[in-house]
Structures are given as structure tokens and as C-alpha cells.
Amino acid sequence: MLSALPGEKQGTYEMGTTKSEFRSIVIFGGAGFIGSNWAERLLKTTAAKVHIFDNLSRQGSRHNLEYLQKVAGRTGRLQITVGDVRDASMVSRVLKYATEIYNFAAQVAVTTSLVDPKLDFDVNLGGTFNILEGIRQHVQNPYLLFTSTNKVYGNSNGGEVRVEGQRYVELGRKGIDESQPLDFHSPYGCSKGAADQYVHDYARIYGVSSVVFRMSCIAGPRQFGSEDQGWVAHFLYSALEGKPLTIYGDGRQVRDILYVEDLLHAFELAYENREKTAGQIYNIGGGEGNTVSLLELIDRVEKLTGARTGYNFGEQRSGDQLIYVTNHGKFSRDTGWKPAVDLESTLKAIHKWYRGNRELFVPSRAERLEQAGLLTPLRRTA
Secondary structure, three states, X not given: OOOOOOOOOOEEEEOOOOOOOOOEEEEEOXXXXXXXXXXXXXXXXXXXXXXXXXXXOOOOHHHHHHHHHHHHOOOOOEEEEEXXXXXXXXXXXXXXXXXXXXXOOOOOOHHHHHHOHHHHHHHHHHHHHHHHHHHHHHOOOOEEXXXXXXXXXXXXXXXXXXXXXXXXXXXXXXXXXXXXXXXXXXXXXXXXXXXXXHHHHHHHHHOOEEEEEEEOEEEOOOOOOOOOOOHHHHHHHHHHHOOOEEEEXXXXXXXXXXXXXXXXXXXXXXXXXXXXXXXXXXXXXXXXXXXXXHHHHHXXXXXXXXXXXXXXXXXXXXXXXXXXXXXXXXXXXXXXXXXXXXXXXXXXXXXXXXXXXXXXXXXXXXXXXXXXXXXXXXXXXX
């Protein structure tokens, strides 16, 4: 079990005594959805030492770490630091012996950025800057992968958009590639976009072997989806729990979905081909073969679960794109990568994981106290 809770004394904890002599990897936000899946892959398929840095503020983060401790066993390859990316001195210390760094720590919701843009700025841009400076000060020949977002493109629909059934269709274009101009439409878009430009520029100026992934919607097991982030899982869980959904806009908005295991394979190929990928920015997503609208996803969820999904409509959110479909051709050409898992299989995998982990969706004592106003919540930043 971990010996520090969010808000308690921060520190570093290590299992076992064996030290890795191969790769020393720091994962910021390593207890989250993508981070924990990546840590599991590294522990199972490599000899790397994995150091997770996370403030444990997101739902399921403690469960993810306890699961990873079981995966690591007594190998001594898993190390955990409970900390916040806004703490520059702590970030600098954990980077001292790193050979690879993955930055998944983020404030992830456009809605939160509109309510508290200072928090959004401090975590997404300030936290990334702290990591870059820690690398510059300590790490020799570093490799860094930073996960950005399609939101840096703002309202990217430049062509004619029309309605076809339950979805919008954009005529004359096969997805968004990296030539699309940046156009930040929210504090979240600004903070992530500025951060990905800092990462890109540190590659040019300081020789950091950095790769930026501008990602579309990622989905898969261990995702605690909410209305603001992880919407595919959120739709599925809401149907299973009989909770109504709110659709912002008319529900015809289209996104491409990428299964998390396909993303992990992209991480592997980016590292293996780092002589080519270093200094590059890539759009990463499920592409044209894995698109779905909100209304279409509801139909798919109902077919899979047999549960009716109640929903109502709200006003379309600021900065929401009618259509975003990734053109991942650049990364595919550089590495040979392409998505392998379709949307139906992705939904089945999430459904299976949910059925095996129902207890994780029951509020913990701390969460019940927070909801009752008897416990001050920690700001959610990683």
C-alpha cells in the first residue's frame, strides 16, 4: 500500500532492491489513464526502471498505482513520487537520473480552464516548463514525449460542412494534418498549445530529443470517464448505471477514437525511431476508419449493453469543433504505425474492464466526505 495520500506529506517510495541498468523512465501523470497503461506496458515488456510522478488527485489513481505495484512485484523497478508538476524543485530532483521522460500530467478539461484559467496555465504550461528546465539542468541526451491535444487547432473546419443523418460531414478533406494552422479557442487550447511549442523549441535550441503528440480522443480500460474528459467511457458508464447524459450541441459532432493500446504502440515506435521522430510534432488518432458522432455512439452503446440511454441537449460549448478527424499520415510514414483496433472492440474492452471493477465506481470515504463538504478537495491537476 502507498503511504501518502493527496494533501499529506510528499515523498518517494520504491519497491524491492534491484536497480535497473537499462532505461530509467520518469512518467509525469503516471497514475492516470494513459500513464498507468504505459507504465504497465513498460514493466511487462522491457527491463526499464519506471518512476511515476503524480499528485494522485484524479479518480482511480491510487487503484492504478496499487495495480502497478502488483505488476512490478519485488523487481525494484517501480518507484513512486507523490508530487505536483507545479513544484519545480521536486520535478528537478526526480529528473536527475532519467534517460526518458513522458509528460502526461495535465489539467485536461476545457470547461475547467474557462472557470479557472490560472490553474490551467500553471499546470499545463508552468508544469511543462518546469519539466523542460529540469531536463536542461540535469539530463544528458534526454528523450521527452509530450502529449498535446487537437484543441490547439481550434475551429479547424475550413471547408463546407453538411449534415448526413446523425453526423456532420466535411467535404473535400481527409482529416487534419500538421499543416493545419494553430488557432487556440480556449484557455485549455492556449496552455496546451503554448506547452507543445515550448517542447518543440527546446528541441531546436537545447537539443532535447522531444516528440509532441497532438492527440484526438483516446479510450480504453482504466479510463474513469467524465462529462469533461474521456467521453466515450463516460457514455458507456452512464448507460450501465442508468444515469442521464447531457449532449452539448445537437450531438452530430464527430471525433475519431484511438484505442489506448494503439497509442502505447505509437509511444514505442516513436522511441524506437527517435533519430527520425526527435524534434517532430505528430497528429495521433484513430483516423477516418474510427470516427463516430455523439448520437451514433449512444446507439452503439445501447446495442452493446442493451441499456437505454437517457439524454437531453444543452448549449454547444465554447471552442467545440463540429468535426475533428486525425490525419496521422506523417507518423505512419515515419514509423510504419497505424491503428489496429476498431471502435466496436474498444467499447467491448472498456465494458469488460468496467464489469470487472464495479467497486471502483463506488465513492470512497474521502470522496463522500468531500461531497458532504467535510473535506477540502485537492485541486485536480494530474
